[in-house]
Amino acid sequence: MLREALPFGSTLGPLLLTRLRLGTLQDTPDADAGGLGAEPAVPEEVAEKAPSSQLRQLAHRHCGVSALRCVLSCMPQQMVVWDEAFFQGRKKEFTAECYDVRECGFQTVRSFKIESGAWAGFEHVGFQGQQFVLERGEYPRWEAWGGRHAYHVERMSSFRPIACANHRDSKMTVFEWENFLGRKGELSDDYPSLPAMGWGSSAVSSFRAHSGAWVCSQFPGYRGFQYILECDRHAGEYKHFREWGSHVQTSQVQSIRRIQQ
Amino acid sequence: MLREALPFGSTLGPLLLTRLRLGTLQDTPDADAGGLGAEPAVPEEVAEKAPSSQLRQLAHRHCGVSALRCVLSCMPQQMVVWDEAFFQGRKKEFTAECYDVRECGFQTVRSFKIESGAWAGFEHVGFQGQQFVLERGEYPRWEAWGGRHAYHVERMSSFRPIACANHRDSKMTVFEWENFLGRKGELSDDYPSLPAMGWGSSAVSSFRAHSGAWVCSQFPGYRGFQYILECDRHAGEYKHFREWGSHVQTSQVQSIRRIQQ
Numbered sequence: 248m249l250r251e252a253l254p255f256g257s258t259l260g261p262l263l264l265t266r267l268r269l270g271t272l273q274d275t276p277d278a279d280a281g282g283l284g285a286e287p288a289v290p291e292e293v294a295e296k297a298p299s300s301q302l303r304q305l306a307h308r309h310c311g312v313s314a315l316r317c318v319l320s321c322m323p324q325q326m327v328v329w330d331e332a333f334f335q336g337r338k339k340e341f342t343a344e345c346y347d348v349r350e351c352g353f354q355t356v357r358s359f360k361i362e363s364g365a366w367a368g369f370e371h372v373g374f375q376g377q378q379f380v381l382e383r384g385e386y387p388r389w390e391a392w393g394g395r396h397a398y399h400v401e402r403m404s405s406f407r408p409i410a411c412a413n414h415r416d417s418k419m420t421v422f423e424w425e426n427f428l429g430r431k432g433e434l435s436d437d438y439p440s441l442p443a444m445g446w447g448s449s450a451v452s453s454f455r456a457h458s459g460a461w462v463c464s465q466f467p468g469y470r471g472f473q474y475i476l477e478c479d480r481h482a483g484e485y486k487h488f489r490e491w492g493s494h495v496q497t498s499q500v501q502s503i504r505r506i507q508q
Numbered sequence: 509m510l511r512e513a514l515p516f517g518s519t520l521g522p523l524l525l526t527r528l529r530l531g532t533l534q535d536t537p538d539a540d541a542g543g544l545g546a547e548p549a550v551p552e553e554v555a556e557k558a559p560s561s562q563l564r565q566l567a568h569r570h571c572g573v574s575a576l577r578c579v580l581s582c583m584p585q586q587m588v589v590w591d592e593a594f595f596q597g598r599k600k601e602f603t604a605e606c607y608d609v610r611e612c613g614f615q616t617v618r619s620f621k622i623e624s625g626a627w628a629g630f631e632h633v634g635f636q637g638q639q640f641v642l643e644r645g646e647y648p649r650w651e652a653w654g655g656r657h658a659y660h661v662e663r664m665s666s667f668r669p670i671a672c673a674n675h676r677d678s679k680m681t682v683f684e685w686e687n688f689l690g691r692k693g694e695l696s697d698d699y700p701s702l703p704a705m706g707w708g709s710s711a712v713s714s715f716r717a718h719s720g721a722w723v724c725s726q727f728p729g730y731r732g733f734q735y736i737l738e739c740d741r742h743a744g745e746y747k748h749f750r751e752w753g754s755h756v757q758t759s760q761v762q763s764i765r766r767i768q769q
Binding site: 361380381382383384385386391392437439440441442443449462465466467468469470471501502504506507508 | 622641642643644645646647652653698700701702703704710723726727728729730731732762763765767768769
């Protein structure tokens with residue numbers, strides 16, 4: 248096993264605890280600190296004392312999901328959108344949900360960057376239609392990204408931040424049948440193929456998200472329709488596929504993973 | 509943390525060791541053993557003694573990658589394809605690579621099931637063009653699965669098995685610049701967003717796959733073009749993006765994960 252190493256990073260932000268726990272990206276002595284926008288590393292003892300991380304842990308431990316959501320809503324979550332591809336044209340920064348991009352003067356969103364946090368994008372206004380998990384990174388062309396050929400989505404019309412738990416604390420139960428009945432499986436990791444892990448079906452009929460935010464997908468390898476399941480929405484209970492979202496037509500689910508913040 | 513629990517499964521096959529190590533899917537006392545094709549659980553001590561698993565471990569430990577590949581090539585890898593959607597029409601089973609589906613009497617492959625192993629699918633004959641990781645599960649419609657709108661691929665023309673390492677043993681180094689230069693990061697996990705893990709760029713310029721098979725993707729969340737990187741091809745060394753595949757146009761890489769077998 249590789250030793251648990253310190254990732255790149257200098258901001259004592261809310262992401263850091265998750266990054267440290269997850270991270271095996273290694274800053275090396277021969278690294279060029281000025282290259283490709285990488286930042287100098289932060290000593291672990293400093294990072295662990297980041298106030299937002301402590302607050303997050305304490306809130307989760309002592310006050311439960313509601314407090315965690317409150318803390319998360321106070322933490323920086325930033326998304327920058329443009330109305331042309333490759334980060335050109337009209338630009339706007341968001342730190343909270345957008346119910347309808349047209350109300351912000353956008354006919355369409357053609358490119359965007361997730362600067363911090365994890366976000367959910369939606370096909371229609373009011374967080375309806377196809378769902379897309381948007382994790383930190385650059386999305387230069389909607390056409391290259393938005394939906395499969397058979398499910399193509401012309402535009403992203405609304406979006407909102409997602410409240411994630413620390414990866415290690417994420418837990419979900421999947422059930423064979425609706426209403427939390429039948430055979431079940433307890434998840435706390437990422438599963439690019441549920442059948443490969445022993446789930447004897449290409450469907451999951453109900454979910455109980457105990458902590459964290461998850462994305463499940465129709466096909467193995469996180470492909471096809473995506474459904475975002477969050478512990479602090481629906482009280483974490485999704486007892487029938489009609490509750491996963493307005494676009495869901497079947498209970499076909501073959502891959503599931505935690506959403507990264 | 510959830511306890512490490514026994515996954516479903518009865519076959520003492522090559523997948524079992526990986527599944528046991530990875531798995532937290534839990535067989536529960538109230539589970540219906542007859543439901544949804546799930547099978548009765550196997551005691552861990554029996555599963556650990558599965559000859560193929562032992563052979564695989566020994567081959568990897570003592571003989572290196574070549575022996576491992578030999579062992580893997582002797583292990584069952586099965587893919588079933590149909591020329592119509594939803595598993596209809598002409599059907600054929602494969603346990604080894606297919607250089608050109610037309611030579612097997614298929615004008616096109618419209619649906620398929622991966623019964624065991626992990627496979628790579630390709631846009632063109634001879635393992636050329638866009639690459640698709642195919643993990644265990646069902647793929648009922650190519651149109652719903654094959655490529656993004658802007659990169660749509662009409663058909664899958666060739667495919668071959670992928671030799672994967674055990675997830676825990678998978679290791680890769682990513683480099684900022686071509687020819688294994690510049691800042692580097694050592695990976696042994698799945699990374700839905702490299703930027704969120706502290707990689708200060710939306711690109712990776714060269715890779716060294718020490719063990720296992722990996723898939724890296726253009727966008728966060730395993731989206732966009734996929735590039736399959738294997739420790740036993742190119743000697744695991746991919747020093748420029750032109751070596752990742754015939755369809756690669758940029759070094760944009762924002763998510764990376766191990767391929768599951």
